[in-house]
Amino acid sequence: MRTVFEIVSQEVLPCLRSQIAKKLLENGFSQKQVADRLGLSQPAISQYKKNLRGHRTGIFVDYPQVLEETNSIATRVASGETTIEKAAAEMFSICKELMEGKD
Numbered sequence: 001m002r003t004v005f006e007i008v009s010q011e012v013l014p015c016l017r018s019q020i021a022k023k024l025l026e027n028g029f030s031q032k033q034v035a036d037r038l039g040l041s042q043p044a045i046s047q048y049k050k051n052l053r054g055h056r057t058g059i060f061v062d063y064p065q066v067l068e069e070t071n072s073i074a075t076r077v078a079s080g081e082t083t084i085e086k087a088a089a090e091m092f093s094i095c096k097e098l099m100e101g102k103d
Contacts, residue, residue, distance in 0.1 A: 008095045018054025023074035039084045
Protein backbone atom coordinates (compact mmCIF):
# COMPACT_ATOMS: atom_id res chain seq x y z
CA MET A 1 0.00 0.00 0.00
CA ARG A 2 1.34 3.40 -0.97
CA THR A 3 1.35 6.28 1.45
CA VAL A 4 -0.32 9.58 0.64
CA PHE A 5 3.14 11.10 0.24
CA GLU A 6 4.08 8.54 -2.41
CA ILE A 7 0.87 9.21 -4.31
CA VAL A 8 1.42 12.96 -4.19
CA SER A 9 5.06 12.75 -5.29
CA GLN A 10 4.48 10.11 -7.97
CA GLU A 11 1.13 11.20 -9.39
CA VAL A 12 -0.24 14.52 -8.17
CA LEU A 13 2.85 16.70 -8.46
CA PRO A 14 3.79 15.40 -11.93
CA CYS A 15 0.22 16.10 -13.09
CA LEU A 16 0.38 19.64 -11.76
CA ARG A 17 3.74 20.23 -13.44
CA SER A 18 2.46 18.67 -16.65
CA GLN A 19 -0.55 20.95 -16.78
CA ILE A 20 1.55 24.04 -16.19
CA ALA A 21 4.17 22.97 -18.74
CA LYS A 22 1.54 22.25 -21.40
CA LYS A 23 -0.13 25.60 -20.80
CA LEU A 24 3.19 27.38 -21.27
CA LEU A 25 3.90 25.39 -24.44
CA GLU A 26 0.45 26.38 -25.77
CA ASN A 27 1.42 30.01 -25.14
CA GLY A 28 4.39 29.74 -27.48
CA PHE A 29 7.19 28.98 -25.07
CA SER A 30 9.86 26.52 -26.22
CA GLN A 31 10.53 23.38 -24.19
CA LYS A 32 13.83 24.93 -23.04
CA GLN A 33 12.08 28.12 -21.92
CA VAL A 34 9.45 26.12 -20.02
CA ALA A 35 12.16 24.01 -18.40
CA ASP A 36 14.01 27.15 -17.31
CA ARG A 37 10.85 28.79 -15.96
CA LEU A 38 9.83 25.68 -13.99
CA GLY A 39 13.28 24.67 -12.83
CA LEU A 40 13.06 21.34 -14.66
CA SER A 41 15.01 19.67 -17.45
CA GLN A 42 14.05 19.97 -21.11
CA PRO A 43 13.66 16.16 -21.36
CA ALA A 44 11.11 16.32 -18.50
CA ILE A 45 9.12 18.91 -20.44
CA SER A 46 9.29 16.69 -23.53
CA GLN A 47 7.87 13.80 -21.50
CA TYR A 48 5.04 16.00 -20.23
CA LYS A 49 4.30 17.10 -23.79
CA LYS A 50 4.20 13.50 -25.03
CA ASN A 51 2.04 12.37 -22.08
CA LEU A 52 4.77 10.01 -20.90
CA ARG A 53 4.83 11.66 -17.49
CA GLY A 54 2.11 13.41 -15.51
CA HIS A 55 -0.70 12.37 -17.84
CA ARG A 56 -3.17 11.03 -15.27
CA THR A 57 -5.09 14.30 -14.87
CA GLY A 58 -8.25 12.25 -14.27
CA ILE A 59 -7.19 12.17 -10.64
CA PHE A 60 -8.49 15.75 -10.47
CA VAL A 61 -12.03 14.91 -11.64
CA ASP A 62 -13.43 15.54 -8.18
CA TYR A 63 -11.33 18.69 -7.79
CA PRO A 64 -12.01 21.03 -10.73
CA GLN A 65 -10.53 23.93 -8.78
CA VAL A 66 -7.13 22.22 -9.03
CA LEU A 67 -7.09 22.64 -12.80
CA GLU A 68 -8.21 26.25 -12.39
CA GLU A 69 -5.41 26.87 -9.92
CA THR A 70 -2.79 25.27 -12.19
CA ASN A 71 -4.01 27.41 -15.10
CA SER A 72 -3.67 30.47 -12.89
CA ILE A 73 -0.14 29.47 -11.89
CA ALA A 74 0.78 28.88 -15.54
CA THR A 75 -0.58 32.28 -16.56
CA ARG A 76 1.45 34.02 -13.85
CA VAL A 77 4.60 32.03 -14.68
CA ALA A 78 4.17 32.88 -18.38
CA SER A 79 3.82 36.58 -17.68
CA GLY A 80 6.77 36.59 -15.29
CA GLU A 81 4.45 37.71 -12.52
CA THR A 82 5.57 34.88 -10.25
CA THR A 83 8.82 33.04 -9.59
CA ILE A 84 9.41 29.31 -9.69
CA GLU A 85 9.78 29.38 -5.90
CA LYS A 86 6.34 30.96 -5.47
CA ALA A 87 4.81 28.61 -8.05
CA ALA A 88 6.34 25.62 -6.25
CA ALA A 89 4.90 26.88 -2.96
CA GLU A 90 1.47 27.15 -4.58
CA MET A 91 1.77 23.62 -5.98
CA PHE A 92 2.75 22.41 -2.50
CA SER A 93 -0.37 24.10 -1.08
CA ILE A 94 -2.53 22.35 -3.67
CA CYS A 95 -0.96 18.99 -2.78
CA LYS A 96 -1.45 19.68 0.93
CA GLU A 97 -5.13 20.52 0.42
CA LEU A 98 -5.61 17.32 -1.58
CA MET A 99 -3.89 15.27 1.11
CA GLU A 100 -6.13 16.81 3.74
CA GLY A 101 -9.19 16.17 1.62
CA LYS A 102 -10.21 19.82 1.34
CA ASP A 103 -12.23 21.12 -1.61
